[in-house]
Amino acid sequence: MMNRIYFDNAATTAMDPLVLESMMPYLGQQFGNASSIHSYGREARTAVEQSRKLLAEHLHVKPGELFFTGGGTESTTTVIHCAVRDLGVRHIITSPIEHHATLYNVQFLQSLGLIQISYVELTQDGHIDLVDLEQKLASSKEKTLVSLMHANNEIGNITDIVYVGELCEKYQALFHSDTVQTMAHFHLDLKKTKTHFVSASAHKFHGPKGSGLLYINHDVQIKPLIHGGGQERNMRAGTENVAGIVGFAKAFELSMEHHHEDAVYIRFLKDSMLEKLRESLPDIQFNGDTSERSLYTVLNAAFPLNERSEMLSIQLDIAGICVSGGSACSSGAQGGSHVIKALHPGKSLVPIRFSFSKHNTIAEIETVVSKISEFL
Numbered sequence: 001m002m003n004r005i006y007f008d009n010a011a012t013t014a015m016d017p018l019v020l021e022s023m024m025p026y027l028g029q030q031f032g033n034a035s036s037i038h039s040y041g042r043e044a045r046t047a048v049e050q051s052r053k054l055l056a057e058h059l060h061v062k063p064g065e066l067f068f069t070g071g072g073t074e075s076t077t078t079v080i081h082c083a084v085r086d087l088g089v090r091h092i093i094t095s096p097i098e099h100h101a102t103l104y105n106v107q108f109l110q111s112l113g114l115i116q117i118s119y120v121e122l123t124q125d126g127h128i129d130l131v132d133l134e135q136k137l138a139s140s141k142e143k144t145l146v147s148l149m150h151a152n153n154e155i156g157n158i159t160d161i162v163y164v165g166e167l168c169e170k171y172q173a174l175f176h177s178d179t180v181q182t183m184a185h186f187h188l189d190l191k192k193t194k195t196h197f198v199s200a201s202a203h204k205f206h207g208p209k210g211s212g213l214l215y216i217n218h219d220v221q222i223k224p225l226i227h228g229g230g231q232e233r234n235m236r237a238g239t240e241n242v243a244g245i246v247g248f249a250k251a252f253e254l255s256m257e258h259h260h261e262d263a264v265y266i267r268f269l270k271d272s273m274l275e276k277l278r279e280s281l282p283d284i285q286f287n288g289d290t291s292e293r294s295l296y297t298v299l300n301a302a303f304p305l306n307e308r309s310e311m312l313s314i315q316l317d318i319a320g321i322c323v324s325g326g327s328a329c330s331s332g333a334q335g336g337s338h339v340i341k342a343l344h345p346g347k348s349l350v351p352i353r354f355s356f357s358k359h360n361t362i363a364e365i366e367t368v369v370s371k372i373s374e375f376l
Helices: 017-027 039-059 072-087 100-111 130-139 161-170 242-257 259-280 309-318 338-343 362-375
Strands: 066-069 091-094 116-119 144-147 174-178 197-201 212-216 298-304 349-355
Touching: 017 242, 039 066, 039 242, 066 072, 066 242, 072 100, 072 144, 072 174, 072 197, 072 212, 091 100, 091 130, 100 116, 130 144, 130 161, 144 161, 161 174, 242 259, 259 298, 259 362, 298 309, 309 349, 309 362
Parallel strands: 091 116, 091 144, 144 174, 174 197
Antiparallel strands: 066 212, 197 212, 298 349
């Protein structure tokens, strides 16, 4: 089998062996249900609550404000539906480049006649236009929820969620941020962000799939979206994924322990990729902001559309190079990336997202750039 190169870490990351090791006892001998009162159940409950406490300390919140879910999409869906049902939200301000977990949910609620949607404008390089956001907040006559990603999963642009939180406080709006791409990649102090809700997922930082987190500020009270049991302090019914929760906390802890050196190294890989692509392909462009106001893990290249470039992702896959044309959550969907369409309406570009992790090397970057030059 050929040696493959994996540059799709924004879709999912390889699980850290130490994370898997931490999970194994709860997949084997310590298999108890965390809701059971006997010794097996108490062992599981202790593991869940220790994980919650560790995450709360890192995020500067109370353990009771954190709830474990099945992933980022479930967390976001819970926030949007419950804000409308329980908190009287009738107006949602979001952006046209949000993850589909946000966009599909707000569009569904709009189709039921429950809310109106406002899409904040974008700057030329794909950032949220914060002046337009304030204008929309100032003119809103209804109870409003702002839902904006901390960092975009396709182009990597980072939004200043501290400033957005201040705007929401000024205009008495609720604020939800999808931090799936930034949780454990940055030091997040959720008290400073003035967020009411935050979504996250473990598999973006070398943790297990199917393990998510939902932060709910203690100042707001919502009812569960999933009924059927009293788990997660009556907020999320269903037997806890104990191994997944332990894995979430361990992956987070490891990421924070090695955050600085990993971030510097991965930023170096991204910058090297950008420079080498520019040297090899003078007509290449890049989607979004490639400066410090973007994820150090993501680089989205834009190739002019022609017979060769439109087959590029397939050619790379045949060569054992794993990249993405957009979000993994929409792979197989027709019509291309909604993010790139919003950023460059009417332009014919072939976007390729390269996303990096601590496991990648400069040699891999040189190989990929060489292959792209060969194909094009």
